[in-house]
Amino acid sequence: MRRTARLLTGTALAVAAAGLATAPAAYAGDGAAPGRLDVYPSSVVPGDGATVNTAACGESGSAAGDATAVGGGTFALAPTTHRGEAIGRFTVPSSAQPGTYEIVATCGESGRRVAGDLEVTLTSAAQVHPRGSVKTGVGGALGPGPVQTAAGVTALAVAAAGGTWLLHRRARGDGI
Amino acid sequence: MRKTGDAAIATVTVVALCAGAWLLSGGSGTGAPPQPSPAQAAGTGAGRDTGTSASPALPPSPPDRVRIPAIGVDAPLTGLGLTHSGSLDVPPPQKKNLAGWYEAGATPGERGTAIVAGHVDNAEGPAVFYRLGALDKGDAIEVVRRDGGVAVFTVDAVEVYAATDFPDEKVYGTAARPELRVITCGGGYRKGTGYQGNVVVFAHLTGSR
Numbered sequence: 001m002r003r004t005a006r007l008l009t010g011t012a013l014a015v016a017a018a019g020l021a022t023a024p025a026a027y028a029g030d031g032a033a034p035g036r037l038d039v040y041p042s043s044v045v046p047g048d049g050a051t052v053n054t055a056a057c058g059e060s061g062s063a064a065g066d067a068t069a070v071g072g073g074t075f076a077l078a079p080t081t082h083r084g085e086a087i088g089r090f091t092v093p094s095s096a097q098p099g100t101y102e103i104v105a106t107c108g109e110s111g112r113r114v115a116g117d118l119e120v121t122l123t124s125a126a127q128v129h130p131r132g133s134v135k136t137g138v139g140g141a142l143g144p145g146p147v148q149t150a151a152g153v154t155a156l157a158v159a160a161a162g163g164t165w166l167l168h169r170r171a172r173g174d175g176i
Numbered sequence: 177m178r179k180t181g182d183a184a185i186a187t188v189t190v191v192a193l194c195a196g197a198w199l200l201s202g203g204s205g206t207g208a209p210p211q212p213s214p215a216q217a218a219g220t221g222a223g224r225d226t227g228t229s230a231s232p233a234l235p236p237s238p239p240d241r242v243r244i245p246a247i248g249v250d251a252p253l254t255g256l257g258l259t260h261s262g263s264l265d266v267p268p269p270q271k272k273n274l275a276g277w278y279e280a281g282a283t284p285g286e287r288g289t290a291i292v293a294g295h296v297d298n299a300e301g302p303a304v305f306y307r308l309g310a311l312d313k314g315d316a317i318e319v320v321r322r323d324g325g326v327a328v329f330t331v332d333a334v335e336v337y338a339a340t341d342f343p344d345e346k347v348y349g350t351a352a353r354p355e356l357r358v359i360t361c362g363g364g365y366r367k368g369t370g371y372q373g374n375v376v377v378f379a380h381l382t383g384s385r
Binding site: 040041049050051053080081083085087089127128129130131132133134135136137138139140141142151152153154155156157158159162163165166169 | 182185186188189190192193195196197207208209235236237238240258261262263264266269278280281288291293294295296297298299300301302303305306322323324337338339342344348349350359360361362365367370371373374
């Protein structure tokens with residue numbers, strides 16, 4: 001019984017640790033996750049090219065790419081000033097068979113190895129085009145915004161108070 | 177002494193009256209966004225296709241930013257999908273300087289039609305593509321790509337289309353060369369129904385660096 005409990009606790013801790021480890025990657029947004037090789041597009045037809053990028057090799061690190069799994073040979077990943085990522089390209093041969101292949105890059109300096117998946121399909125999925133107009137505005141530029149309206153109303157209230165005061169004084173014959 | 181006080185109150189009253197009227201009539205609000213003139217439509221004027229020859233297509237790479245120097249745009253791009261009705265989704269309107277690109281279409285610079293969309297305004301005021309309708313044929317649109325390159329497009333036409341008669345094929349259809357569409361709201365505004373259509377900028381790839 002105690003053993004089971006310990007086992008369960010251990011499992012829970014391991015899951016939590018894994019969650020913590022993957023959390024930063026989930027928040028990395030658009031950029032390549034540090035420990036991963038991004039392959040774009042992730043699905044290609046034989047004969048197409050693909051781009052890979054990774055942030056794993058540091059700000060100005062280059063890397064050696066390996067696409068031999070899919071028959072794309074080896075290629076170089078060069079550092080770019082943009083986002084501090086290393087970027088490379090390879091071509092999937094027209095003889096490639098459908099399936100999922102691992103593309104690998106090894107950092108020049110650290111020797112760190114990162115990998116990403118590439119899917120090869122025989123026919124590219126038909127592109128779906130959007131339809132109709134796009135809802136990209138609500139008219140907020142046309143009139144005063146809520147803050148401006150509040151400020152305007154306040155200013156008018158001040159004017160009304162001032163005007164009332166002056167008229168009141170004049171009515172009492174105090175003169176201005 | 178009393179006279180000075182009265183004069184001060186009178187001055188404050190007049191200033192407050194003017195300020196209140198100005199604020200409520202729109203204040204520093206920018207008013208209706210600029211709309212393209214007929215001269216910027218396709219197939220009119222001398223600037224048609226701008227005489228700039230098309231550049232060969234770039235390999236696919238997702239975009240990171242869009243820059244339109246002529247109207248002061250420099251904005252990050254987020255990925256967009258489709259709404260359940262099949263129309264192009266839009267970036268979150270709260271982020272007024274955020275534009276989006278259609279992820280299931282061509283990437284900007286790649287052969288085909290790449291689509292970028294952004295808001296003309298949000299509830300607070302003007303947004304990223306407020307001045308899109310002021311673009312001219314021949315103006316440059318730059319897209320910074322994740323592969324580190326910059327795809328440079330040249331504007332061919334700036335059109336405005338009613339939502340009730342939107343030319344889907346012309347705007348979204350496939351192209352044999354690398355092309356770009358930049359879309360925002362326009363075509364007049366009506367209370368209740370909002371903007372009546374879209375301003376659409378047509379551009380093609382003319383360079384890269």
